[in-house]
Amino acid sequence: MKKYLPILLMTMLAFSSGTAAVLAFAGRATNSTMPVREMARRQMKDPKVIALPFDLTYWGDYKLGMAALQRPDVILVGPSRASQVRSDMFRPYSFYNMALTAWNIDQTTEMLEEVFRRFRPRVAIVDMDYFMFSEPYVKSVKARDMWFNAPVRYELDILPQILKEWTSNPSYFDRAFSDRRRQDRPELERSLGFAALRGANGFRKDGSYQHGQATFDQSVEKLKINEGILQAIPGAPKVSDVQLQKLSKLADLAKKNGVILIGIQFPMWQETVKVLDTDQKYRQSSGVWREFQSDEMQGRFEKLGIAFFDLSRDPVTTEYRNFIDAAHPSERGMLVSLISLSKNAKFLSILPELDTRGLENDLARADGSNDAFTIYGDAH
Amino acid sequence: MLFNSIHFLLLFLPVTLAAFYCATLVSQGLAKIVLIVASIIFYTVWMPANLWVLLGSTVVTYLLALGILLEHDRGRPERRKLLLVIGLVFNLLLLGYFKYTPFLVETANEVFSLSRTIPRIVLPLGISFFTFQKIAFLIDVYDRQVGKVSFLDYCLFVFFFPQLIAGPIVHHREIIPQLEKRSFGVKEVELYTGITLLVIGLAKKVLIADTLAGTQIAGFQALAQGNAIGFGGAWMTMLSATLQIYFDFSGYSDMAVGLALMFGIRLPLNFNSPFKASNLVELWARWHMSLTRFLTAYIYNPIVMAVSRRWAASGRPLPKKGRVTVAGYFAIIAFPTVATMVLAGIWHGAGFQFLMFGLLNGVMMAICHGWRQFVQARGWAGNEPGFTKPMAVVATFIAFLFTLVFFKAPSLSVGIQMVANMLGQHSVSTTVNILDIGLIAILLGVVWFLPNSQEIVALSTQKRPAALSSGIQANLQRYLTWQPSAGWAMAMGTLGFVSLIGIVIGRESPFLYFQF
Numbered sequence: 001m002k003k004y005l006p007i008l009l010m011t012m013l014a015f016s017s018g019t020a021a022v023l024a025f026a027g028r029a030t031n032s033t034m035p036v037r038e039m040a041r042r043q044m045k046d047p048k049v050i051a052l053p054f055d056l057t058y059w060g061d062y063k064l065g066m067a068a069l070q071r072p073d074v075i076l077v078g079p080s081r082a083s084q085v086r087s088d089m090f091r092p093y094s095f096y097n098m099a100l101t102a103w104n105i106d107q108t109t110e111m112l113e114e115v116f117r118r119f120r121p122r123v124a125i126v127d128m129d130y131f132m133f134s135e136p137y138v139k140s141v142k143a144r145d146m147w148f149n150a151p152v153r154y155e156l157d158i159l160p161q162i163l164k165e166w167t168s169n170p171s172y173f174d175r176a177f178s179d180r181r182r183q184d185r186p187e188l189e190r191s192l193g194f195a196a197l198r199g200a201n202g203f204r205k206d207g208s209y210q211h212g213q214a215t216f217d218q219s220v221e222k223l224k225i226n227e228g229i230l231q232a233i234p235g236a237p238k239v240s241d242v243q244l245q246k247l248s249k250l251a252d253l254a255k256k257n258g259v260i261l262i263g264i265q266f267p268m269w270q271e272t273v274k275v276l277d278t279d280q281k282y283r284q285s286s287g288v289w290r291e292f293q294s295d296e297m298q299g300r301f302e303k304l305g306i307a308f309f310d311l312s313r314d315p316v317t318t319e320y321r322n323f324i325d326a327a328h329p330s331e332r333g334m335l336v337s338l339i340s341l342s343k344n345a346k347f348l349s350i351l352p353e354l355d356t357r358g359l360e361n362d363l364a365r366a367d368g369s370n371d372a373f374t375i376y377g378d379a380h
Numbered sequence: 381m382l383f384n385s386i387h388f389l390l391l392f393l394p395v396t397l398a399a400f401y402c403a404t405l406v407s408q409g410l411a412k413i414v415l416i417v418a419s420i421i422f423y424t425v426w427m428p429a430n431l432w433v434l435l436g437s438t439v440v441t442y443l444l445a446l447g448i449l450l451e452h453d454r455g456r457p458e459r460r461k462l463l464l465v466i467g468l469v470f471n472l473l474l475l476g477y478f479k480y481t482p483f484l485v486e487t488a489n490e491v492f493s494l495s496r497t498i499p500r501i502v503l504p505l506g507i508s509f510f511t512f513q514k515i516a517f518l519i520d521v522y523d524r525q526v527g528k529v530s531f532l533d534y535c536l537f538v539f540f541f542p543q544l545i546a547g548p549i550v551h552h553r554e555i556i557p558q559l560e561k562r563s564f565g566v567k568e569v570e571l572y573t574g575i576t577l578l579v580i581g582l583a584k585k586v587l588i589a590d591t592l593a594g595t596q597i598a599g600f601q602a603l604a605q606g607n608a609i610g611f612g613g614a615w616m617t618m619l620s621a622t623l624q625i626y627f628d629f630s631g632y633s634d635m636a637v638g639l640a641l642m643f644g645i646r647l648p649l650n651f652n653s654p655f656k657a658s659n660l661v662e663l664w665a666r667w668h669m670s671l672t673r674f675l676t677a678y679i680y681n682p683i684v685m686a687v688s689r690r691w692a693a694s695g696r697p698l699p700k701k702g703r704v705t706v707a708g709y710f711a712i713i714a715f716p717t718v719a720t721m722v723l724a725g726i727w728h729g730a731g732f733q734f735l736m737f738g739l740l741n742g743v744m745m746a747i748c749h750g751w752r753q754f755v756q757a758r759g760w761a762g763n764e765p766g767f768t769k770p771m772a773v774v775a776t777f778i779a780f781l782f783t784l785v786f787f788k789a790p791s792l793s794v795g796i797q798m799v800a801n802m803l804g805q806h807s808v809s810t811t812v813n814i815l816d817i818g819l820i821a822i823l824l825g826v827v828w829f830l831p832n833s834q835e836i837v838a839l840s841t842q843k844r845p846a847a848l849s850s851g852i853q854a855n856l857q858r859y860l861t862w863q864p865s866a867g868w869a870m871a872m873g874t875l876g877f878v879s880l881i882g883i884v885i886g887r888e889s890p891f892l893y894f895q896f
Contacts, residue, residue, distance in 0.1 A: 008876070010873070
C-alpha cells in the first residue's frame with residue numbers, strides 16, 4: 001500500500017526519462033535543439049544558413065547574438081512588419097535587422113538595453129506604429145516578452161515541441177535521420193531549427209525573414225482582407241499616456257548611450273488605411289490612429305529627440321507588389337520606402353552616405369525581373 | 381486553469397497538495413486557508429477580471445444568510461423572507477446579466493428590428509455552478525436546514541477548486557460537515573484513490589474526448605456554412621459528438637471527484653454510466669447527477685407542490701397509489717417535467733438551441749413517466765423477453781443523441797439541419813472512414829459493457845443494470861477493480877504518462893462544461 005504512489009511516480013519518471021532521452025537525441029541529430037548562440041555562430045560562418053529558434057520568445061536572444069557578432073552601424077528593432085528590410089538597403093552602412101523581437105515599446109526598450117550592453121550602433125531604428133500606443137494591443141502582445149540567456153528553460157521548452165513536431169510531421173524527422181545516415185545533409189546543416197527546415201522559413205544572416213514561397217503565393221488574396229490588420233490588432237479611443245511615458249524612457253536610453261533614434265511607421269496597404277480613416281464601425285477604436293498622426297504628437301516625438309517618419313500614407317502603399325499582406329510590406333515595399341526616405345533631408349542628415357542611386361538601380365533590376373519578394377536573394 | 385494542463389498537473393497540484401499537507405500538520409484552519417487561497421489562484425489564473433463576481437457574490441450571499449438566521453432568531457418572518465428574496469434576486473440577476481444579456485439584446489434586435497449594440501460580456505467561469513450552490517444554501521438557511529456556518533468553511537465550500545468551474549454542484553450538507561470533522565486532511569487510501577480517478581479522468585479527456593473532437597467540429601462547421609453532410613456524415617458527426625461529450629464530462633467528473641479525494645473531501649458522484657440507462661428519466665439520474673438533483677429539489681419539486689396545491693384546491697383528486705388521471709398526469713407530472721427540463725436547457729446556454737435541447741428531453745421524459753403511469757403501473761407491461769432491456773438501452777441512447785444535436789449545434793437552424801441530414805433528407809454521398817466507425821464501435825463497447833470509474837475504484841454503491849451484468853462482465857469487473865497494488869500503480873503511471881504525452885502533442889482544450 002505504502003509503495004503505491006512511489007511506484008506510480010517512478011513509472012511515470014521512467015517513461016518520461018526515456019522519452020526525454022530519445023527526444024534529446026532526435027533534437028541533436030536534426031539541429032533542433034541547437035542553443036541560440038550556437039545558431040548565431042554557425043550562421044556567421046555560413047551566409048547560406050537560415051535559423052529559426054522554435055519559439056519566438058527566444059528570437060531576441062538569437063538576434064542579440066547575431067548583432068553582437070556583426071556590430072553593425074544601424075540596427076532595426078520591431079515586430080514582423082519590419083521583417084523584410086535587408087542589409088543591402090543600407091549600403092554602405094552595415095545593418096542588422098532585429099525585427100520580430102519587439103511588439104510594444106517595453107519590448108523595444110528591453111531589446112535596445114540588451115544591445116547597448118554589448119555594443120553601440122550609430123543609429124537605432126525602431127518600428128513605431130500607431131497601435132503600439134493602444135493599451136489593449138500592448139497587453140495582447142505581453143506574452144511575447146523575450147527570454148534572454150535561459151539555456152535550461154530553452155532545453156526544457158524544446159523537448160515537448162520536438163515531440164509535437166515529430167508526431168505531426170514525422171517525414172521531417174525521417175528525412176533528417178536518413179540524411180544523417182548518408183552523411184549528406186546540406187539542407188539539414190543550413191536550416192537550423194525544425195521550423196526552418198520544415199517550411200524553409202527563418203532568419204537570414206542580415207536578420208531579415210525568409211518566407212516560404214507559399215506565403216507570397218497567397219499575398220494577393222490576403223490583400224483583399226482590408227480589415228485584416230484591424231481584426232488582429234486591437235485599437236483604442238486614444239493614445240495611451242503610459243505608452244508615451246515609456247517612449248520617453250526609450251528616447252532617454254538612446255540619448256544616454258549616444259545612439260541616434262529613428263522611429264518609423266512602416267507602410268500599410270492603402271485600403272486598410274482607408275478603413276482606419278473612414279470606417280464608422282471602427283471609429284471608436286481608430287481614435288489612437290488619428291491622435292498618433294496629429295501635429296501635436298509629431299511635435300512630442302521631435303521634442304523627445306526621435307526622428308520620426310510616417311510611411312503609412314506614402315505612395316508605396318498603393319501598389320499590391322509592395323505588400324505580403326495588409327500589414328506586412330514586401331521586400332520591394334521596403335526598398336521603395338528606403339528610396340523615399342533617402343530623399344528626405346532629415347533622414348539623409350542621419351545617414352548621409354546612403355546609396356540612393358544604388359537602391360534605385362536595385363528597384364529597376366527587380367522590376368525588370370518581376371520580383372517583389374526576394375530582390376536581394378534568399379539564403380538558400 | 382485547466383485540470384488537463386501541464387501547469388496544473390505538474391505545478392499547481394503538487395505544490396497545493398504539499399502546502400495543504402504541511403498546513404494540516406499545523407492546524408485545520410490553516411489547511412482550509414491554504415485551500416481557499418489555492419482555489420482563488422486557480423480561478424484567477426484563467427480570468428482575473430471576473431474574480432470580483434465570485435468574491436463579491438460569495439460575501440453578499442453569506443451576509444444575507446447570516447441576516448436570515450438573525451431574523452429567524454428575532455422572530456421576524458417577513459424580514460427573513462425579504463432577505464431570502466433579495467439573495468435569490470441578487471444571484472439570479474448576476475447570472476442573468478452575465479449569461480443572458482447578449483442573447484436577449486440579439487433576440488430583441490431580431491424581433492423588434494432594433495440595432496442595439498450587442499454587449500461583449502465575458503462570462504465569469506463557473507457562474508452557473510456557484511450561483512446554484514449559493515441559491516441552494518440560501519434556501520436551506522431560510523428553511524432552517526442549515527445552522528450557522530463559519531465564514532472559512534462557507535468560503536471553502538464555494539471556492540474549493542475541484543468543483544468551482546464545472547461542478548459537481550455540491551450541497552452544503554455534503555461538504556461542510558466534512559470540513560468540520562477533526563479528521564479533515566490527507567488520508568492515504570483516499571489520496572491513492574483520488575490519484576487513480578484523476579489519471580483515469582485525464583485519459584478519458586485527453587486520449588478519447590479530444591481525439592473525437594475533430595470529426596464532429598468539421599460536421600457542424602460544414603452545416604453552419606450551408607453545406608449538407610448527408611446521412612452517413614451526420615450520424616458519424618453525432619456519434620462522435622455524443623461520445624466526445626460523454627468522455628469529456630465523464631473525464632471531468634472523475635478528475636473533480638479524484639482531486640477532491642486527494643484533499644480528503646468526498647464530492648458527490650456526478651456521472652454514473654448514463655448510457656447504460658434504459659429510459660431518459662434514468663439517464664438523467666445518471667448524467668450530471670448533481671444538476672439533476674438540484675433541479676429536482678429546487679425547481680421540479682416546488683413546481684409539483686404548487687401545481688398539486690392548486691389542483692387540490694380546485695377539488696380535483698390527487699394521484700393515489702400511483703394512479704393518476706390523464707389530466708392529472710399532464711398537470712402534475714408532464715408540465716413540471718417539461719418546465720424543469722426547459723429551464724435546465726436554458727441553464728446550459730443562452731440560445732434557442734439549448735431551449736430545444738431542454739424541451740426535447742422534457743417531452744421525452746414526460747413520455748417515460750406516462751409509460752410508467754399508464755402502462756407499467758396498470759400491469760400492461762412487465763413480462764418482456766430478455767432482449768428488450770438492451771433494446772431499451774440502445775433506444776434511450778439514440779433518443780438522447782437526437783437531443784444532443786441541439787446541445788452541440790451553434791444555432792437552432794444548424795441543429796435542425798443536422799436532424800434533417802440524420803433522417804436522410806439530404807442525399808449527399810459521404811465517405812465514412814472505416815477506422816472512425818471502428819473507434820466508435822469500440823467506445824460504445826466501453827460505454828455499455830465496462831465498469832465505470834467509480835465502480836473500478838469502488839466508490840459507487842449503485843448496482844449496474846442487471847441485463848448488462850453477464851458472467852463475462854462480472855469477471856471483467858472483478859479484474860478491473862482497483863487495488864493499491866504495484867500492478868495498478870504501474871498501470872496508472874503508464875496511463876498518466878501517455879495522457880501527459882497526449883496533452884503535449886495535442887493542445888490543452890477546455891472541458892465542454894467550462895463554457896457554462
